[in-house]
Each structure stands twice: as C-alpha cells, then as structure tokens.
Amino acid sequence: MEVHGEVWTLKELFVYPNEYIYWSVQIVMYPFMTGLVAGAFVLSSLYHVFGIKQLREMARFSLVLSFALLLAAPLPLLFHLLQPTRAFNVFLTPHFTSAIAAFGIVFSGYMAIVASELWFVYRKHFVTQALLLREKRDKSLAESLLHLLYSVLTLGAYDISEEALRKDEQAIRWLAGIGIPVACFLHGYAGFIFGSVKANALWMTPLMPVIFIMSAVVSGIALCMLSYIVVMEARRRRVSGTFNSYQMTREQIRGVEQHEVTITARYLVFFMIFAISLELLDLVFREYTALKSWDILRRVIYGRDFLNIFILQYLVGNLVPFALLLLPRLTIRRAVVSLLLVLFGVFMMRWNVVIGGQAFSLSFSGFMHYHLPILPHDFDTFKEGALGAAVILVVPYVLFWLFGKILPVFEPEETH
Amino acid sequence: MHIWRPLWVTIALVALVLGIRLVMVPKDFGVHGTTYAYKWYRKSSESEWKAIRAKYRGREYCKDCHEEQLTHILRSPHAPIQCENCHGPAMEHPETPEKLPIDTSRELCLRCHASLPYPGSARAKIKGIEPDNHYPDTGCSDCHDPHHPTQ
Amino acid sequence: MITRRAFMRRVLQTISGAIGAAGVAAVAFRRRASANTKTSRWAFLVDTYKCVGCGFCVKACKLENDVPYEANVTRTWVERYILTKKGELLIDTPKGARDGFISSRVQLGKDTYREVKPDEIAKAFFVPKLCNQCENPPCVQVCPVGATYQTEDGVVLVDRKWCIGCGYCIMACPYGVRFFHPVYRVADKCNFCYHRISQGMKPACVEACPFGARLIGDLNNPDDPVTQYIMTQRVSVLKEDYGTKPQVYYVGLSKEVR
Numbered sequence: 001m002e003v004h005g006e007v008w009t010l011k012e013l014f015v016y017p018n019e020y021i022y023w024s025v026q027i028v029m030y031p032f033m034t035g036l037v038a039g040a041f042v043l044s045s046l047y048h049v050f051g052i053k054q055l056r057e058m059a060r061f062s063l064v065l066s067f068a069l070l071l072a073a074p075l076p077l078l079f080h081l082l083q084p085t086r087a088f089n090v091f092l093t094p095h096f097t098s099a100i101a102a103f104g105i106v107f108s109g110y111m112a113i114v115a116s117e118l119w120f121v122y123r124k125h126f127v128t129q130a131l132l133l134r135e136k137r138d139k140s141l142a143e144s145l146l147h148l149l150y151s152v153l154t155l156g157a158y159d160i161s162e163e164a165l166r167k168d169e170q171a172i173r174w175l176a177g178i179g180i181p182v183a184c185f186l187h188g189y190a191g192f193i194f195g196s197v198k199a200n201a202l203w204m205t206p207l208m209p210v211i212f213i214m215s216a217v218v219s220g221i222a223l224c225m226l227s228y229i230v231v232m233e234a235r236r237r238r239v240s241g242t243f244n245s246y247q248m249t250r251e252q253i254r255g256v257e258q259h260e261v262t263i264t265a266r267y268l269v270f271f272m273i274f275a276i277s278l279e280l281l282d283l284v285f286r287e288y289t290a291l292k293s294w295d296i297l298r299r300v301i302y303g304r305d306f307l308n309i310f311i312l313q314y315l316v317g318n319l320v321p322f323a324l325l326l327l328p329r330l331t332i333r334r335a336v337v338s339l340l341l342v343l344f345g346v347f348m349m350r351w352n353v354v355i356g357g358q359a360f361s362l363s364f365s366g367f368m369h370y371h372l373p374i375l376p377h378d379f380d381t382f383k384e385g386a387l388g389a390a391v392i393l394v395v396p397y398v399l400f401w402l403f404g405k406i407l408p409v410f411e412p413e414e415t416h
Numbered sequence: 417m418h419i420w421r422p423l424w425v426t427i428a429l430v431a432l433v434l435g436i437r438l439v440m441v442p443k444d445f446g447v448h449g450t451t452y453a454y455k456w457y458r459k460s461s462e463s464e465w466k467a468i469r470a471k472y473r474g475r476e477y478c479k480d481c482h483e484e485q486l487t488h489i490l491r492s493p494h495a496p497i498q499c500e501n502c503h504g505p506a507m508e509h510p511e512t513p514e515k516l517p518i519d520t521s522r523e524l525c526l527r528c529h530a531s532l533p534y535p536g537s538a539r540a541k542i543k544g545i546e547p548d549n550h551y552p553d554t555g556c557s558d559c560h561d562p563h564h565p566t567q
Numbered sequence: 568m569i570t571r572r573a574f575m576r577r578v579l580q581t582i583s584g585a586i587g588a589a590g591v592a593a594v595a596f597r598r599r600a601s602a603n604t605k606t607s608r609w610a611f612l613v614d615t616y617k618c619v620g621c622g623f624c625v626k627a628c629k630l631e632n633d634v635p636y637e638a639n640v641t642r643t644w645v646e647r648y649i650l651t652k653k654g655e656l657l658i659d660t661p662k663g664a665r666d667g668f669i670s671s672r673v674q675l676g677k678d679t680y681r682e683v684k685p686d687e688i689a690k691a692f693f694v695p696k697l698c699n700q701c702e703n704p705p706c707v708q709v710c711p712v713g714a715t716y717q718t719e720d721g722v723v724l725v726d727r728k729w730c731i732g733c734g735y736c737i738m739a740c741p742y743g744v745r746f747f748h749p750v751y752r753v754a755d756k757c758n759f760c761y762h763r764i765s766q767g768m769k770p771a772c773v774e775a776c777p778f779g780a781r782l783i784g785d786l787n788n789p790d791d792p793v794t795q796y797i798m799t800q801r802v803s804v805l806k807e808d809y810g811t812k813p814q815v816y817y818v819g820l821s822k823e824v825r
Contacts, residue, residue: 001638004747012676014825016696016743017644017663022734082732082752089712089731091433092441097453100711100735112429116422155425157418164418171419198809199705199741362743363825365658449719454707457716461726468762471631472771496777501623505630527621527667534649534691538778539619547669 004082007381008373015366021358024384025372028350029076029392031190031212032219033069035346038183039220040066041114046267048117048176058260061231062224063121064409067114068399074107076392079383099193110179110186117175119155120168122407126153127160149406187216194353201293201364202300202357207282214275219346221268225261226339229332232257254332261335265325268342276318279349296364304367305359309352317345471505474498478506485563492564502562522547525556607720608786608814609759612793612802613695615819617780620645620693622667627775629665631760633750640746641665642757643697643772648823649673652689656823657681668693694824695781697772698723698744698757699805699813706736706745715754721814722761727753741809759783786814 005020040062047059078084094101133139133147157164188209194200195208236253283301286294301309321338355370373385382388403409442458449455478499479486489495500506502524503516531544551559561567569577628643629636644663650656659674672680704723707715714730717723730753737745737754748755760770764783768774773781784793796802802816805824 001635001749003638003640003749004752006639010677014646014658014660017660018640018737018746019743020746022737022747077733080733082734082747083730086712086729086731088440089714089729092437093445093456093713093729095456095710095713098709098711098735100709100733103711108430112422112426116426119422120419155418155421157421159418167417167419193735197705197709197739199739362741363658365656365825445713449717454704454717456713458713458726458729461716461724461728462718464727465724465758465761466765470760470763470766470768472627472774474768474774496779498623498775498777501627501775501777505627523666523669526669527623528619530669530671532620532668532671532691533685534688536616536690537619537692538617538780539693542619 010369013366015361026076026080035216038187045176072395222342313348473506489563611815612782618693620668622664624772627771631771649691702812709739
C-alpha cells in the first residue's frame with residue numbers, strides 16, 4: 001500500500017521511517033506564483049505611486065496580470081492538500097500561531113486591494129460600455145449578458161466627469177501605495193512559513209522572509225517585462241505599415257517597447273543584486289558558524305545539489321542574465337533571453353529551498369532524492385507532478401486572455 | 417462618494433464569511449486551556465479518540481479459556497512474552513475473529529533468536545542462532561515448543 | 568456649545584461606565600478555575616539497555632491503531648546503532664523494525680546492505696522511538712486550522728475530521744514521528760494509545776514489550792514508579808536543544824543517537 005510521497009522519494013542511508021518528500025512541486029509553485037503576483041504589483045505601483053511616467057504601458061498590463069496570477073495562486077495549494085474539500089477550514093478556524101493561517105487574511109486582503117484598484121482603473125470603461133449596451137436595441141444573448149456584467153461592474157457609480165475621474169486617480173494612488181507593503185507581506189509570510197520551521201536545518205533563518213520578498217519582486221518584474229515584450233511584438237507584427245487604430249507605426253511601437261524595457265531592466269538589476277546578496281549572506285553564515293547541521297547541509301549544498309544551486313540557480317539564473325542586462329545597448333532579444341533566465345533562476349531558488357530542505361533526513365545521517373513524476377499513474381501523481389505544475393503555469397494566462405475580452409488592457413484612452 | 421464602493425463590497429464579503437463561520441464552525445471549537453497556541457481545537461475530538469475500542473486485550477482475557485497454555489508458558493523462559501505478541505490482537509475473539517493466527521514462520525522466532533551479540537545490549541544475552549546455519553529449511557516449531565522451548 | 572464642566576462630566580461618565588462594563592464582563596466570562604487540580608501528565612520511559620530489537624512493539628502498535636501493516640509508515644519504530652571498531656557508525660530501521668531485527672546485515676538503502684561481523688563491533692544497541700508528546704509541541708503551533716492539539720493530560724492528538732492535510736505539522740516535528748495516514752489521508756502519529764490509557768490500560772507497545780524496555784507513567788503522581796525513576800535516576804531526552812520539552816525519557820542514550 002503506497003504512502004503519500006513514497007512514489008517520488010528515494011531514501012539513502014539512515015532516514016526516519018516516516019520521512020518522505022511531502023512538500024513537493026506544488027509547494028514550489030505556490031511561492032513562485034505569489035512571488036510573480038507581488039512583483040507584478042510592485043511594478044504597477046512604481047507608476048501609480050512614484051509617477052514614473054515611462055512605465056505607464058507596463059503598469060496597466062502588470063496590474064491585470066497580477067490579478068490573473070492572484071486568482072490562480074490558490075490552485076497549487078488545492079492540488080497539494082490531501083483534503084482539499086476542507087480547505088475553507090483555514091477561514092473558519094484559523095490558528096494564528098501558524099504562518100499558513102495568515103494566508104486567509106493576507107490573501108483576501110490583497111485580493112481586495114488589487115480588485116479595487118482594477119475597478120478604479122477601468123471604471124470609465126465599464127460605464128461607457130454599460131451605457132452603450134443600454135442604448136442598443138435587439139441585443140443578442142451575449143450582448144445582454146455583457147450589458148449585465150458591465151452594469152454590475154460599475155457598482156452603480158456612473159459619474160465619469162473630470163472630477164470623478166480625478167478622485168479615481170487619487171484612490172488608485174492610495175491603493176497602489178498600501179498595496180506595496182501588503183504585497184510584501186503576502187510573500188514575506190510565505191518566507192516565514194519556511195524560515196520559522198526550527199526542525200528544518202536549511203529553512204531555519206530569519207533571512208528567509210526577506211529573501212523571498214526580494215526574489216519575488218525580481219520574478220514579478222521579469223514576468224511583466226517578458227509578457228509586455230511578447231504582446232508588443234505581436235502588435236508590432238499586426239500593424240499594416242503606416243496607420244492603425246493606435247496611431248503608431250511599427251518603428252514607433254518598437255521605440256516605446258525598447259524604452260520601457262531598458263528602464264525597467266535597471267530596476268530588475270537592482271532587486272537582483274539585493275536578492276542574491278541575502279542568499280549568499282545566509283550561506284556564508286552557515287558555513288562560518290558550522291552548527292551541528294552543517295555537516296549534512298554541506299554535503300547537500302556543495303555535493304548533491306551543487307548543480308541545482310550553483311550552476312542552475314546562481315550561474316544560469318542570476319549571473320548570466322545579470323551580465324546580459326548590464327552590457328550596453330540592450331536589445332529586445334537580449335532582454336528576452338535574460339528575462340527567461342531570471343524567471344528560471346527564481347524558480348530554481350524556490351525549488352532549492354523547498355526540495356533542498358527535504359534532501360536530507362532529520363537524522364542528519366541520510367538523504368532523500370526527489371524525482372518529479374512526469375507521467376501520472378494516479379490522481380496524486382497528476383496533481384503533484386509535472387502536469388499539475390504545467391496546469392498552474394497556464395491558468396493565469398487563460399484568465400488574462402478572458403480579462404482581455406472585457407477590459408482594454410492596452411488602450412490608453414479609457415483608462416488612467 | 418463613489419470611491420468608497422469597493423470598500424462596501426469588501427465589507428459585505430467579509431460579513432458573508434463571518435456569517436458562514438457562525439453556521440459551519442462546530443460549537444465546541446475554541447480555546448480549551450490557557451495557551452491559545454496549544455489548545456485551539458474541537459473539544460469533541462477528544463471523546464472520539466477515547467471512545468475507540470481497544471484491540472489488544474491482554475493475558476487476563478486469554479486466561480479464561482486458554483489457562484493450560486498460559487500456565488505452561490509462565491513456567492518457561494518465554495513467560496514475559498504476551499500471547500497476543502505472536503497470535504495477534506484478540507479483539508472480540510472468539511466471536512470475531514473466530515480463530516487467531518498461528519504463525520509458524522521462522523521470522524517470528526528470529527525476532528529475538530537471530531543471534532546478534534551486541535555488547536551492552538540485552539540482545540546479546542538471548543540464546544540465538546545463525547539463521548542460515550541452523551536447519552534453514554525447517555520451521556522452528558517443528559522441534560521447539562513455542563510455549564515451552566526448553567522442554 | 569457644551570461647557571467644559573458638562574464635557575468633563577460626560578467623559579468621566581463614559582470612562583467609569585466602560586470600567587464598570589469591563590468589570591462585569593471579566594466576572595461573567597472568567598474561566599472557571601480548574602476543578603480537577605490532579606489531572607495526569609503522561610510520560611514515557613524507554614530503557615535502551617533492555618531493548619532487544621524484537622519489534623513486537625511496532626507490530627502491536629500497527630495492529631492496535633489501524634495503521635495498515637503493509638504501509639511504510641509507523642507510529643513507533645526501533646533504530647539499530649552499530650559503532651564499528653574502526654569508528655564507523657551504521658544505523659538502520661528496516662520497515663521501522665516491524666518485523667524485528669533478524670539479520671546482522673545492516674540496511675543502508677533500498678537495496679543496499681552491509682554485513683557486519685560480531686568481531687567488528689565496538690558497541691551496538693537499539694533505540695525505540697515514538698511521539699514525545701512535547702510540552703511545547705511545535706507541530707501544534709503550526710497547524711493552520713486547529714486540527715491538532717494538546718490535551719489537559721499532555722497528549723497531542725489529531726482531529727481526523729478537521730485536518731486539511733497540508734503537512735505543516737509533519738514538517739515542523741523535529742523527531743519525524745508524524746506522517747500522512749494512507750487510508751484516512753490526514754496527519755497521524757503516536758498518541759500513547761489514548762483510547763487505552765484513558766481507560767486504565769497500558770499502551771499497546773508497553774504491554775507488548777516482553778523485556779520492560781517501554782514504560783508509561785504519570786508525572787503528576789509521585790508514587791508512580793516511572794515518575795520516581797525519572798526524578799531520581801539519570802535520564803535524557805532527544806534533541807533537547809529544540810526547546811520542545813519532550814516527555815519521553817531515555818535510559819542509556821548515547822552520543823551516536825540521532
């Protein structure tokens with residue numbers, strides 16, 4: 001009879017009988033997703049709060065993507081729980097001495113902030129669409145539903161005078177402002193979940209929440225830049241040479257794209273420096289203080305996981321994109337390569353923390369090897385395998401595409 | 417002013433969750449002690465655990481019907497071994513199960529009698545055999561009476 | 568326009584009203600002082616000199632507590648430590664010692680074994696392990712939904728109907744005693760056979776051990792022989808540095824023990 005975790009865990013030397021890799025790929029996905037959420041939001045706020053005008057195009061886009069990611073973020077948790085039907089218990093009887101219980105409050109609070117900010121950004125669009133559809137006779141079923149949707153989305157606030165819109169702007173600025181610390185908290189608490197587990201020698205460090213926040217911002221910025229480039233390139237290719245509804249030529253689109261990417265890349269580099277410094281600091285401290293656990297950790301970090309940590313995460317996922325972004329005359333192509341590598345680096349960081357923390361036994365005298373299930377042979381190996389992870393990666397983009405159908409993610413006229 | 421509308425929606429949703437809580441949280445869920453950290457739970461869970469029926473009944477239970485075997489084993493070096501150690505839990509025997517297993521495998525006896533002369537451990541004091549050398553194809557109980565192995 | 572005097576009067580009325588209400592509330596909602604001041608505090612005593620590694624305790628525990636016999640999880644287990652004369656430390660626990668230790672071959676991996684001859688051995692012994700029912704249980708602290716808790720008599724239990732299966736408690740336990748029950752799909756662990764000790768019986772493993780290596784006692788009862796031993800003889804606990812205050816006491820623990 002198979003025990004949960006047994007099929008993807010290989011034990012070596014002395015490991016306690018009940019030890020398996022219980023927190024597998026979905027627990028890697030969850031901080032990765034919430035990290036993207038936090039990062040995308042911080043990017044959006046750089047425009048709304050600090051008025052960095054050059055980031056305007058990116059900002060609107062980031063906010064919607066942040067929301068799509070946020071809605072998809074609970075999925076890895078639902079896939080992981082052995083009793084997903086009881087997931088609501090976290091809202092019913094939260095035990096606040098547990099970092100995971102903070103999830104209910106922080107997540108819902110953050111969702112309220114992002115949803116509210118989105119509402120203010122797109123309110124004018126909801127109003128104009130609702131009024132337009134109201135005028136139309138002979139509505140099709142789809143149009144009637146859309147009319148209902150837009151009317152509900154206005155929340156009854158039909159005033160789109162200059163003054164009302166100015167108030168909207170104020171509200172957006174305010175929400176973006178308080179959203180930044182809440183986004184930090186959303187991801188900081190995920191870091192606390194690991195950093196506070198004294199039983200795990202690799203996770204236990206007060207630096208963990210900060211490391212998580214920094215790498216979250218890095219991943220969020222990278223994702224937004226990447227998605228932005230993809231969309232802009234698609235637009236550029238659709239343009240028929242001289243004139244289009246955006247009043248921009250191909251060259252002009254490319255110009256804006258280049259500009260935004262270069263500016264944002266600087267912020268990305270700044271956060272990357274911060275993130276890697278903290279991780280290296282943690283490693284240096286561990287080696288220097290050489291506590292009881294250092295013997296086995298050393299074997300995991302410099303031995304078994306050397307490839308994952310130093311080659312994949314630090315070299316390919318940090319140093320190489322760092323160099324690529326810092327070299328002069330950043331091209332879109334070079335930016336894309338860097339951004340993909342950065343995202344890979346952040347993913348590897350999550351992997352090395354979650355899986356790496358379970359690579360050694362509590363006995364400090366044995367190892368566990370994780371092999372990710374690729375082809376599922378039952379529901380568990382689907383949910384907690386490569387396919388399950390793939391589903392998580394795809395869902396936010398499906399949601400984003402759906403949102404794109406009712407919100408103008410790029411049109412400048414009807415938004416702030 | 418319209419800018420407060422999202423806040424009203426949020427408050428309404430929070431109220432909804434609080435309402436659901438009133439209905440769905442078991443009435444005996446709370447802090448049942450002095451420290452919230454360790455005593456936050458559903459009280460009736462405790463009695464659910466206490467209500468479980470024991471499966472192992474102990475020697476006194478076997479004595480009523482199997483007094484002969486019991487006195488026999490009590491006079492032998494195997495006296496400290498419980499009946500249920502080898503025969504499994506009595507549960508509601510003889511109703512269910514009707515018969516308890518009689519395990520004649522070598523592995524059962526080797527638990528103690530595979531010779532492991534570990535210095536400092538009580539295992540070294542138990543008379544043992546090298547399983548591969550001592551009649552490897554025969555059952556232990558073919559020659560030794562489990563209830564009185566030295567007889 | 569309110570006068571200063573009227574304002575001050577209003578403020579003082581409000582404050583005294585609030586104090587009065589608080590006082591009434593404090594009296595009305597005070598926790599009833601514990602009527603029973605003599606509840607038990609369960610504790611365990613394991614003698615590693617006496618343990619022979621027969622594994623009857625593990626077998627009894629599995630059968631008593633509904634942990635599937637074939638599944639590779641167990642509420643209690645026995646570890647074997649062998650220190651060779653060359654200074655090499657070998658540790659194993661084949662299937663948690665469910666079938667005892669019937670061979671001098673030490674299991675080092677799924678299919679890797681190491682034969683150890685008697686004259687190679689400097690010291691060797693067995694260490695039974697089970698949930699320590701800690702005084703400061705980190706597993707209870709991290710449960711997000713209150714599905715695991717500490718009873719008044721010190722035992723840590725899991726609410727099978729409320730556990731969401733997140734596994735945080737399993738990650739938080741430094742001793743590795745928790746696991747996911749393969750049938751119920753919630754967290755599970757040794758609970759000192761709470762259903763037995765609550766009726767005056769002994770835990771299944773204590774009853775099963777033919778050599779008296781496992782004993783259970785009540786620390787709040789000064790006449791309990793286990794309590795007396797713990798109070799007067801030299802005993803130790805596992806991983807004391809974690810601050811969990813474990814309540815399983817060991818006789819004969821050695822520095823090799825993990």
